[in-house]
Amino acid sequence: MAGVALDALLGDPRRGHPVAGFGRAAGWLEQRTYADDRARGALYTALGRHHPLLISTVIYAIATLGSSRNPMLAFAAIILGTVCALERRATGGVLAPILTHFAWTLVVLLGLPPLFGL
Numbered sequence: 001m002a003g004v005a006l007d008a009l010l011g012d013p014r015r016g017h018p019v020a021g022f023g024r025a026a027g028w029l030e031q032r033t034y035a036d037d038r039a040r041g042a043l044y045t046a047l048g049r050h051h052p053l054l055i056s057t058v059i060y061a062i063a064t065l066g067s068s069r070n071p072m073l074a075f076a077a078i079i080l081g082t083v084c085a086l087e088r089r090a091t092g093g094v095l096a097p098i099l100t101h102f103a104w105t106l107v108v109l110l111g112l113p114p115l116f117g118l
Helices: 002-010 018-033 038-049 052-068 071-091 095-115
Strands: none
Touching: 052 071, 071 095
16 A cells, blocks of 8 residues: 555656566575575574574674664664664564565664654
């Protein structure tokens, strides 16, 4: 329903459609993480057993800080990373964290600028 509303509001872009971009990004990530490789499997196993919530949140915050150099975004990443990791642990799946991240992003991109007059 959100996709229909955004499509009616914004229309389809001529280049760089978000769905195609997401598909490319997911494919790229899948190629790098799901490989028949002992080193990657060992790293995944080692990280997955001990404090996965803490590890995933710290990695997310470091990646956000490294890409934005904004400490407030890194702080927001700690909050969002914790929420998404707790959802992942509670549900055992990835749909709830994906939807939470999507909703968070919509609020940040579409809700905050009008709120602050930007």
